[in-house]
Amino acid sequence: MATILTDNSIAGNLxxxxxxxxxxxxxxxxxxxxxxxxxxxxxxxxGMIKAGCLDIGSLVEQCMKLRNPKLKRVKGAQNGCDxxxxxxxxxxxxxxxxxxxxxxxxxxxxxxxxxxxxxxxKGTLRCIVANTLNGEVDFFLIPHxxxxxxxxxxxxxxxxxxxxxxxxxxYRVDTFEELCSDYVAPVSRYQQHPQSDLMQLFLELDLI
Numbered sequence: 001m002a003t004i005l006t007d008n009s010i011a012g013n014l015x016x017x018x019x020x021x022x023x024x025x026x027x028x029x030x031x032x033x034x035x036x037x038x039x040x041x042x043x044x045x046x047g048m049i050k051a052g053c054l055d056i057g058s059l060v061e062q063c064m065k066l067r068n069p070k071l072k073r074v075k076g077a078q079n080g081c082d083x084x085x086x087x088x089x090x091x092x093x094x095x096x097x098x099x100x101x102x103x104x105x106x107x108x109x110x111x112x113x114x115x116x117x118x119x120x121x122k123g124t125l126r127c128i129v130a131n132t133l134n135g136e137v138d139f140f141l142i143p144h145x146x147x148x149x150x151x152x153x154x155x156x157x158x159x160x161x162x163x164x165x166x167x168x169x170x171y172r173v174d175t176f177e178e179l180c181s182d183y184v185a186p187v188s189r190y191q192q193h194p195q196s197d198l199m200q201l202f203l204e205l206d207l208i
Contacts, residue, residue, distance in 0.1 A: 005052040008093055009093050010052070011130070011132050012092075012093025012094070012130030013049045013054075013056045013093070014049055015093075015130040015131075015132065015135065015136070015137050016056060016060065016137055017045060017046065017049055017056065019128075019137040019176070020059070020060065020063045020176065021042060023067060023176075024045070024059055024063060025038055025041070025042070027059070027062050027063070027066065028041060056091065057089065057091060060089055060091060060128060061073055061082050061083075061089050063176075064089060064126065064179070064180045065083075067180040068180040068181065068182070070085070070182060071084075071085065072084040072085075079120075080120040080121050080123075081121065081122060081123055085182075086122055086123030086124070087123045087124040087125070087126055088121050088123060088124075088125055088126065089125075089126050089127075089128075090125050090127045090128070091127070091128045091129075091130070092116075092127065092128075092129050092130070093129070093130040093132060094111050094112070094113045094129060094130065094131050094133060094158055095113070095132075096110075097109070097110050097111070098110075110157060111133065111157065111158040111159075111160065112155040112157045113129045113130075113155070113156045113158070114153055114154070114155050114156075115142075115153060115154055115155075115156065116153040117152060117153070118147055118148075118150065118152055118153060118154065119151065119152040121144065121147075121148075122144060123144055124141055124142065124143055124144065125141075125142040125144075125147060126139075126140075126141060126180070127139070127140040127141075129158075129165075131158065133158070133160055134160075134163075138165070138172060139172065139173045139174075139175065139176060140156070140168060140172050140179075141173055142168065143171075146171070156168045
C-alpha cells in the first residue's frame with residue numbers, strides 16, 4: 001500500500017535521516033568511504049526521501065541493529081514486532097492539529113505525533129519523533145503496558161512552551177544509543193489502576 005506523503009512527513013523523514021546519518025553511512029558499501037562519495041550517497045538518499053521512494057523505516061531498524069547487535073531484526077512475518085526481543089520501531093512526525101472545545105465554544109491548536117498500528121504489538125516501542133517545530137529528533141521507549149489500552153494508535157502531544165511531551169515525557173530518552181539499549185522503561189503511573197472510560201478519554205486528550 002502506498003504511503004501518504006505530505007510536506008510535513010517528508011520534512012520529518014529528512015530530520016530522522018540527518019540524525020541517523022552517522023549510522024546510515026555504515027549500512028552501505030564501505031568501500032565508498034571518501035568524503036566525496038559519502039556526501040554523494042547522502043544527497044542521493046535525500047533526493048529519494050523527497051520523492052517518497054526511500055523506506056526510512058527499514059533504514060531506522062538497520063541503524064538500531066548496528067548500534068546494538070543484540071537487536072536482531074525479524075525475518076519474514078513479523079507477528080507484532082520488528083526485533084526478536086519483541087520490541088518494535090516506530091516513527092512519527094509532529095504536526096499541528098486544530099481542536100474545538102464544545103464546552104468552551106472555541107478552538108485551540110495542539111501539536112501531536114501519532115503512533116499507529118499498535119494493536120498487534122507485544123513489546124516495547126522504540127519511537128522516534130521528528131519535531132519539525134525545533135528541527136530536532138526525540139526518542140522514546142514506551143512499554144507495552146502503557147500503550148496497549150489504546151485502540152491501534154495513540155498521540156504523543158508536544159508543548160512548545162515547555163519543550164515536553166505530556167505524559168510520555170517520562171519515557172523520553174536522551175540519545176539514539178539509549179533508544180537502542182536493552183533498557184525497558186518502567187510501567188507508567190497511569191497504569192497502576194484500571195481506568196474508567198472517562199479517565200481514558202482524559203488520558204488520550206492529555207488533560208491529566
